[in-house]
Amino acid sequence: MKASRQVQIAWVVGAILVILYAIIPVFWIVSLSFKEGDDITNKSFLPTVWSWANYRTVFASDLFTTALRNSVGMALIATTISVILATLAAYAISRLEFPGKRLVLGVALAITVFPVIAIATPLFNLWRNIGLYDTWLGLIIPYLSYSLPLAVYVLAAFFREIPWEMEQAAQVDGATAWQAFRRVIVPLAAPGVFTAAILTFFAVWNDFVFGITLTSSEAARPVPAALAFFQGASQFSQPTAPIAAAAVVVTIPVVILVLLFQRKIVAGLTSGAVKG
Amino acid sequence: MSITTSASAASQDAPVTKPARRKVRLTDRSRHERNLGWLLAGPAFIVMVAVTGYPILNAIWLSLFDYRLTDPAGRDFIGLGNYGMILTDALFWQQFGITTLITVVTVAVELVLGFALAMVMHRALYLRTPLRTAILVPYGIITVVSAYAWAYAFSNTYGFVNPMLGLGEFDWFGGTWSALFAVCVAEIWKTTPFMSLLLLAGLAQIPDDYLEAAKVDGAKAWQRVKRVILPNMKAAIMVALLFRTLDAFRIFDSIFIMTAGAQNTETLSFLAYRQTISRVMIGLGSAVSVILAILVVLIAFLFLKVFKTDLSQARGDRK
Numbered sequence: 001m002k003a004s005r006q007v008q009i010a011w012v013v014g015a016i017l018v019i020l021y022a023i024i025p026v027f028w029i030v031s032l033s034f035k036e037g038d039d040i041t042n043k044s045f046l047p048t049v050w051s052w053a054n055y056r057t058v059f060a061s062d063l064f065t066t067a068l069r070n071s072v073g074m075a076l077i078a079t080t081i082s083v084i085l086a087t088l089a090a091y092a093i094s095r096l097e098f099p100g101k102r103l104v105l106g107v108a109l110a111i112t113v114f115p116v117i118a119i120a121t122p123l124f125n126l127w128r129n130i131g132l133y134d135t136w137l138g139l140i141i142p143y144l145s146y147s148l149p150l151a152v153y154v155l156a157a158f159f160r161e162i163p164w165e166m167e168q169a170a171q172v173d174g175a176t177a178w179q180a181f182r183r184v185i186v187p188l189a190a191p192g193v194f195t196a197a198i199l200t201f202f203a204v205w206n207d208f209v210f211g212i213t214l215t216s217s218e219a220a221r222p223v224p225a226a227l228a229f230f231q232g233a234s235q236f237s238q239p240t241a242p243i244a245a246a247a248v249v250v251t252i253p254v255v256i257l258v259l260l261f262q263r264k265i266v267a268g269l270t271s272g273a274v275k276g
Numbered sequence: 277m278s279i280t281t282s283a284s285a286a287s288q289d290a291p292v293t294k295p296a297r298r299k300v301r302l303t304d305r306s307r308h309e310r311n312l313g314w315l316l317a318g319p320a321f322i323v324m325v326a327v328t329g330y331p332i333l334n335a336i337w338l339s340l341f342d343y344r345l346t347d348p349a350g351r352d353f354i355g356l357g358n359y360g361m362i363l364t365d366a367l368f369w370q371q372f373g374i375t376t377l378i379t380v381v382t383v384a385v386e387l388v389l390g391f392a393l394a395m396v397m398h399r400a401l402y403l404r405t406p407l408r409t410a411i412l413v414p415y416g417i418i419t420v421v422s423a424y425a426w427a428y429a430f431s432n433t434y435g436f437v438n439p440m441l442g443l444g445e446f447d448w449f450g451g452t453w454s455a456l457f458a459v460c461v462a463e464i465w466k467t468t469p470f471m472s473l474l475l476l477a478g479l480a481q482i483p484d485d486y487l488e489a490a491k492v493d494g495a496k497a498w499q500r501v502k503r504v505i506l507p508n509m510k511a512a513i514m515v516a517l518l519f520r521t522l523d524a525f526r527i528f529d530s531i532f533i534m535t536a537g538a539q540n541t542e543t544l545s546f547l548a549y550r551q552t553i554s555r556v557m558i559g560l561g562s563a564v565s566v567i568l569a570i571l572v573v574l575i576a577f578l579f580l581k582v583f584k585t586d587l588s589q590a591r592g593d594r595k
Contacts, residue, residue, distance in 0.1 A: 016403070028428075092314075092316035096316070115569055122562060271477075
């Protein structure tokens, strides 16, 4: 549809407004994280002096660095397990005819909308009894309850679009089964697997409910939960700005992934959710 | 939610498997396919059911006891007593009201705002990549971080909101309604991008010809939205509403960080947390969790039946 010049300008203005909408709150927490001393309570959007002091504080604190290590480690492990299991399942769902495959997808969808707190509270009791309370494994297992269904339905949506018959075509052309798989199917499936991994990582990285209900110490507490504990039990006299700095640090991986893989994430979100 | 198999597999097996299913006698090939299917999908299925199903069954069981963690000896089977206590408690109904209010307000605003965002993303010819990248930042950012950013923005000690609006020392978190307003702003900011991407997918499926034809027939911009765009993306809207409603109903992180339930801003998820973890009333807390789970199932059921949301309609393969 051809649009007039004025209409074009209006859409560009709209685009700029949307970009501002998205980044102003992020910019605010970044700005707060660079404030020091009286600036913290100056109630202005920007600091008068930009200072790295808060970043030095959080990286000097075991509370934060341990939590960061926990978050990164547990998120990577949960993502890896989810994506491997989900890739196998999604391949079966999109390629094979077997009874119950609709059930697998239905269960995955039902679980993703389930209230997380309803899983966390019984686990609190169970984990205390069997010794998984406040351990990495004690968090990774419940993480699977939402990372795995998410990965399954994103991957099932992706795999449905793959032209599988190209595998046979390659074999007709003289490729061995392994070559056909390696050269044809893997390159076709890899972007979907990768996208599922990013979305799964975001979901686990975001966890707060399990992080505060199933931990009691630095042993397994992830960053979002640790942020909430900065407040009362910390050595900082004024935790606001350090919290902002810690918040910025854990936002950096998100921003990097978004910058690098914007196209894939949009595709994954829309196909996974709408076509679910 | 059926999945179309690849053309080759379907054409080879469809005639074989269909009669076989009736007779139970399977050909070697389809039996092999069936076994392989479950071999591959089985592990994921078992893990999903185990990590969710077991805790839920456990919660149902525990909800039948008067059980406080600090007093295991006093554990007592009381049947549906916990449910009776919760459902007759005025505080529960108030929290149910707050949760419903937050859900309705945020989802309604997100639908309108999300549609506007989707239109901009769909139409803007320039700034496409920066636009889509920026919109993903609120989606990807940790909810706790978003909650802190907004809590500090509205704070009367640190925030820029009061000076910007000329509100002086107004304490946003000192009253129920203003605190809820701040919480809703944080939630809306964080989740509208997700909504808008779902709507964008629906928008992209409307053929340009439809809009062109409406324009030729003299339809105004608003008429085109109302008569052409919205009816043609009904399925996408319903799916977006369903996902977001169920998600909004379990709101927890923002409440925990921004108000900690003060000023009567407690939601049902927060209640379940407080009963179980802070007060270690395992039985009572489990009952709250079960009620919350039932409510979520009810909402999903309402959507699917009353609004006739057909998830398969939103799928790309029915073009």
